[in-house]
Amino acid sequence: MSASTDAGRGFGPVMVASGCGGTGRELAAFADLAGLDFVTRSITLDPRRGGPSPRIAETPSGLVNAVGLDNPGLEHFLATELPLLVRAGARVFVSVAGATLGEYADLARRLSRAPGVGGLEVNLGAPDQVGQGLFEVREPFHAASVVAAVRREFPADLPVLAKLRPDLTRVVEGARGVLDAGATAVVIGNAVPASMPDGRPAGLTGPAIMPVALRCLAEVTAELGPVPLIGAGGITDAADARRFLDLGAMAVQIGTALLHDPTTVTRVRAALTREETR
Amino acid sequence: MSASTDAGRGFGPVMVASGCGGTGRELAAFADLAGLDFVTRSITLDPRRGGPSPRIAETPSGLVNAVGLDNPGLEHFLATELPLLVRAGARVFVSVAGATLGEYADLARRLSRAPGVGGLEVNLGAPDQVGQGLFEVREPFHAASVVAAVRREFPADLPVLAKLRPDLTRVVEGARGVLDAGATAVVIGNAVPASMPDGRPAGLTGPAIMPVALRCLAEVTAELGPVPLIGAGGITDAADARRFLDLGAMAVQIGTALLHDPTTVTRVRAALTREETR
Amino acid sequence: MADERDPLHVAGEVLATRKAGAYRLLTIAAPGIPQRFRAGNFVAVSVQGGRLARRSLWIHRVKEAGAFGPTLDVVVHPTGPGTTWLAGLPVGAAIEVTGPLGRPFALPREPVACVLVGEGHGAAPMFPLAERLRERGCAVSLVVSAPDESRLLSALEARRSARSVTVITGDGSVGVRGDVAGEIHGVLERTDADVVYAAGSHATLRAVAAAAEQRGAWSQVGLETPLPCGTGLCHGCPVPVISEDGVSRLVRACVDGPVVRGDRVDWEALA
Amino acid sequence: MADERDPLHVAGEVLATRKAGAYRLLTIAAPGIPQRFRAGNFVAVSVQGGRLARRSLWIHRVKEAGAFGPTLDVVVHPTGPGTTWLAGLPVGAAIEVTGPLGRPFALPREPVACVLVGEGHGAAPMFPLAERLRERGCAVSLVVSAPDESRLLSALEARRSARSVTVITGDGSVGVRGDVAGEIHGVLERTDADVVYAAGSHATLRAVAAAAEQRGAWSQVGLETPLPCGTGLCHGCPVPVISEDGVSRLVRACVDGPVVRGDRVDWEALA
Ligand SMILES: Cc1cc2nc3c(=O)[nH]c(=O)nc-3n(C[C@H](O)[C@H](O)[C@H](O)COP(=O)(O)OP(=O)(O)OC[C@H]3O[C@@H](n4cnc5c(N)ncnc54)[C@H](O)[C@@H]3O)c2cc1C
Ligand SMILES: Cc1cc2nc3c(=O)[nH]c(=O)nc-3n(C[C@H](O)[C@H](O)[C@H](O)COP(=O)(O)OP(=O)(O)OC[C@H]3O[C@@H](n4cnc5c(N)ncnc54)[C@H](O)[C@@H]3O)c2cc1C
Ligand SMILES: Cc1cc2nc3c(=O)[nH]c(=O)nc-3n(C[C@H](O)[C@H](O)[C@H](O)COP(=O)(O)O)c2cc1C
Ligand SMILES: Cc1cc2nc3c(=O)[nH]c(=O)nc-3n(C[C@H](O)[C@H](O)[C@H](O)COP(=O)(O)O)c2cc1C
Ligand code: FES
C-alpha cells in the first residue's frame, strides 16, 4: 500500500459528503465552514444539466436520488463556487467525475492549479456510472487506473480520496487497487444502485444502507489490514459515526442526514469532540 | 432461454419467502396454508445449528440477520416438517443449500422422491455464502452450474427456482446463466450483505432494500426481455407487491414483513385478488 | 458567515391547531423564525418515522405577541403521509422546523396596483403579502380560488388589507364558478394591475403569468415543486428558467425560488 | 388449521394507562386474545416508525368484564426505544398485538407447594399464575424482587392468592436486602416447595433452577431472550436445551418456550 498517510493528516473526523452540501453557501447558515472538510458535488469538465424532475424520492429510512450529476462544469465552479468556500475557510475536496481517463487527468491538472483546493475525491461509484456517460469502473482495475491518472496530475502533498460503491463483491479488490494507485484514503461508500419509483436508475442513501456500508468497511479492514478508510452511509448522529470509527475508519462523511436536518454535521462534530475531550 | 414456463404456471402471485415462515406450523395460525406457495427455510443435507445469539437486529426500516442456515437437515425435515405442510395443502418449495455441486445434486435427487414437494428453490445468494461453508457462487457461471446439477436430478415437470442476490453488478449475468441452465424462474433477491451491530456478517432485508431489489429486477428485464422473474425485498402490502408485478415479475415473495405482522401474506393475497376481480 | 437573514433550524412546538375546512391550521413556536419572515418564505418541517424528505409549507402568518414570543401559522392540506401526520399533531407536539426559506415575493418600490392570486392552500402566503403591500400604499386586489368551499382559505381577514376580493370555486359553491385561468384576464382588466402575485398549481401560475405578460404587467409566482430538502443542499428541485440571453437553465426552486418571475419560467420544460 | 388455541393478530387499542413506579401499566383491548390466555403466555406488539422487530411482553392480567369485553394488562419497563414508545402511548392509541404466544407455565396435577419467583417486570406473569395455582389448591409462596422499590411490582393483590410473600430489593429499600440467588435456598426450605416457577434475568433463573434441582423440586423458568418475531417464524431466538439423551440442541424460545424446564436449559451455552 503506497498510501501517503501524510497527506491524510487531520481529516475529519466529520466531513460533508459529496452532493449534500449544496454549493457550500447554503450550508453556511447551519454549519461553520471554517475548518470544515467539505466535499463538493461531483464536478465534470463540462456543465451538466442533471436528470429530470422528480430527482429524489423517499423510501423507508432512505432516499433514492437521480440528480444525475447536475453541476456547472469545472470552469464555472472555479469562478463562482470555489472562492466562497475557500474564503469561508473550508477544506475543500473537489469531487471529480469524467467520461475518460483523459478527462480525469484534465480535471486533476486544472484543479492542481486552483488556489485553495484542499484535495480531490474521485467519484468511482455513481450508481449509474454508464447511464451517466461516466468512465466505466465495473472492474476494480478500472478504478485503479482512474486514481493513477489523477494522482499523476495532482500535487503529492495533497490528498486524493477514492470513493467506491459499497458493493461487497468488489470493494476489497477496489480498495486494494486504488490504494496501490496512490489514493490517500478510500471512501466507502456511495449510494447503493436502486430504482426511482418510476423505474429510472437511482442511488439509495440514508440510514437504510448503513449496515451495508459497515459490512464493506469491515470486509476491507479484515482483508487489507489497517488502511486509511473513510466511512459513509446513513450516518445521522455521533453514535452512528462512532460505529464507523470503531471499525477503523479515520473519518466519516455525512450526506442524506443533512437534507433532513442541516445542522447534522455541526451536531455530530460537536458530540465527537466532547466525547474525545472527556 | 430454456425456461420451462409450463412448470411455472400458477405460482403466486404471493409466496412465503424462505426462512420467514417458520416450519409452516406456526404460520398456520395466521394464513390458510391450503394453496399457499410456501418456500421452506434453506435445508442442507446435514443438520445445522445456525449462528449464535443474537441472530437478528433491527436497523432503520430493516432487519439484519445472521440466522446462519439453522435447519434440521434433509432427513429430519422430510420426516417432521414436510408432511405437515403437505397435509395442510401448501405448495411446498424446498429451499436447498449445499457446500458442493454434489450436495446440491444429492438434495435434488432425494427431494424428487419425497411425496408432496411442489418444487425447489436453489439458494444462490446467502449473504455470507463462504463463511457459511456453502458452494461459492461468486461468479455467475457458478450459479448456473448449481442449477444445472439440480435440474438434472429433479423432475422436469416441477419448477426449480433460482434465487439470486440483488447485486446489480452480477444479477443480469446470473439470471441469464441460471435460466439457460434450466431454472423455471429467477427469484430476485435475497438479503443484501450487511453487518450485525457487533460486526458479524449478516443480511439486510425488509423495506430498506426494496429500491435495490426493484432496480435489479428492472435491469434483468431490460437486458433479457420478458423472462420468468419472482420479486422479493421489503414487500409489506399490496401496493409494494404491485410494483414488482408491474415491472414484469410473475410473483412476489414476502419475508421480513411476516415477522412484523404474520398476517401479511394473507392480507396481500386478498388485496391483489380483490384488485384483479375488480 | 451566518447572518440575520439566514434561515434557522429549530426544535419547535405546536401551540395550537384548528380545523379550517379541509385544512388544518397549526400555530407553531419556532424561535427566531417569525422574526426573519418575509411574505413568500416557507418552512421545511421534518416528518417522523424514517421519512427523510422535508415537507414545505408557506408561512401563512406571523404573530408577534403571545406567551411564547412570536409564533408562525401554517395551513396544512392533508393529502399524503407527511401532511396527514402534520395535520394530526396534537398541541404540545415537538416539531423540527427550518426557516424562513426561499426567496420571498419582491415588493414594488412604488404604490402600484397589485393583484394577488391564491389557489387552494396557495392563498396562505397572500395574506401577509397583502398586508405588506397595503402598508406600502399599494391597491391590493385578492383572488382566492379552490375546487370547492372546503378548500377555500377564508378571505375574511384579508378583506381588511384588500380593496377587493374575488372568490372562485370550481363547483360554484361560493363566489364565481370557474377557475383562475378563466377569470384572471377580467380581474387584471378591472383592477388595472401593474403587478400580479400568485401561488398555486403550475397550470394556474402559467395562466396568470401569460395573462400578466399580455397586459404588460409584472408577475411573481410562487412555485410548488417537490423540495426534498428545502435548504439548497440536494439539487433535487430543478426549475427551468430562461435568462435574458434566451438560454434555459436550471435553478433550484428552494433557494432561487420558490418565488420567481413568471415571464422567466420555461413553462414548457417545467411541465 | 387454525384452532382455538392458536394465537391471533389483532388491531388493539390502549384503554387505560397508569404509572407503577418505574413501570407503566397498559390495559389493552385485543379482541380474542384474553380469552385464550394461560399464565406464562406473552404478547408481541409492533412498534411504529420503521422498527420491524416485535416487542414481547408478559400478559400480566386478564380482565373479563368491561365495556370493551375482556381486556389484558401488560407491564412496560421503558428501557429502549420500543418500550419507551409503548410506555408513552396515550389512551385511545392503536396498537398491533399478536398473542397469546408461547408455551405457558405447566400446572401440577396435584395440589402441591409452589414457589413463584418474579424478578423486576418478570413478576408480571406470576400473579395470574398464583391465582390459577390457588384455584387448584396449591400452596403458593410468592417471591418478588427488584433492584429497588421503583422496579418492584406491587405484590398487594397477589397476597390474596399467595400464602406468603417475600420481598427482596437490591438496595434494601423494602423487604429483604439482597437478591434472589442469595435468598432462594431459604425460601424453598421454608416452603418445602415441590415446584418452582420463575421469570427474570438469565442469571436469576439459573440460580433458581439450580436451587430447585438441589432440593429435587421441579422448576419452570420463563426466559427473556430477544424474540425478533415472537411467532416462531424467524428462527432468531435459539435457546440451548439438553434432551433426555444428554445432547444439547437449539429450540425456539418463542414457541418451545419462553417457559421451559429449568433443568433442561444448557445455561453454560445460553450465557
Ligand atoms: C414552497 C412550497 C410551499 C408549500 N406550502 C404548502 C402549504 O402551505 N400547505 C400545504 O398543505 N402544502 C404546501 N406545499 C405542498 C406540500 O409541501 C406537499 O403537499 C407535501 O410535501 C406533501 O407531503 P406528503 O407526505 O403529504 O405527500 P407525499 O405525496 O407522500 O409526498 C412525498 C414527497 O413528495 C413531495 N411532494 C409531494 N407533493 C408535493 C407538492 N405538491 N409540492 C411539493 N412537494 C410535494 C414531498 O415533499 C415529499 O418529499 C408547499 C410546497 C412547496 C414547494
Ligand atoms: C417472553 C418475554 C416477556 C417479556 N415481558 C416483558 C414485560 O412484561 N415487560 C417489559 O417491560 N419487558 C418485557 N420483556 C422484555 C422486552 O421485550 C424488551 O425489553 C423489549 O423488547 C426491549 O425493546 P426496546 O425497544 O425497548 O429496547 P431495545 O434494546 O432497543 O430492543 C432492541 C431489540 O432487542 C430486543 N431486546 C432487547 N432487550 C431485550 C430483552 N431484555 N428481552 C427480550 N428482547 C430484548 C427487542 O425485542 C428488540 O428487538 C419480555 C421479553 C420476553 C422475551
Ligand atoms: C442528493 C444526493 C446527491 C449526491 N451526489 C453525489 C455526487 O455528486 N457525487 C458523489 O460522489 N456522491 C454523491 N452522493 C452520495 C453521497 O455523497 C454519499 O456518499 C451517500 O449519500 C451515502 O451517504 P449518506 O447515507 O450519508 O447520504 C449524493 C447523495 C445524495 C443523497
Ligand atoms: C430471518 C430471515 C431468515 C432467512 N433465511 C433464508 C434462508 O434460509 N434461505 C434463503 O434463501 N433466504 C432466507 N432469507 C431471505 C428471505 O427469504 C428474502 O429473500 C429476503 O428477506 C428479502 O425479502 P424481505 O425483505 O421480504 O424479507 C431470510 C430472511 C430473514 C429475514
Ligand atoms: S430542495 Fe434540496 S436543493 Fe432545493
Ligand code: FES
Ligand atoms: S422470535 Fe422468531 S422464531 Fe422465535
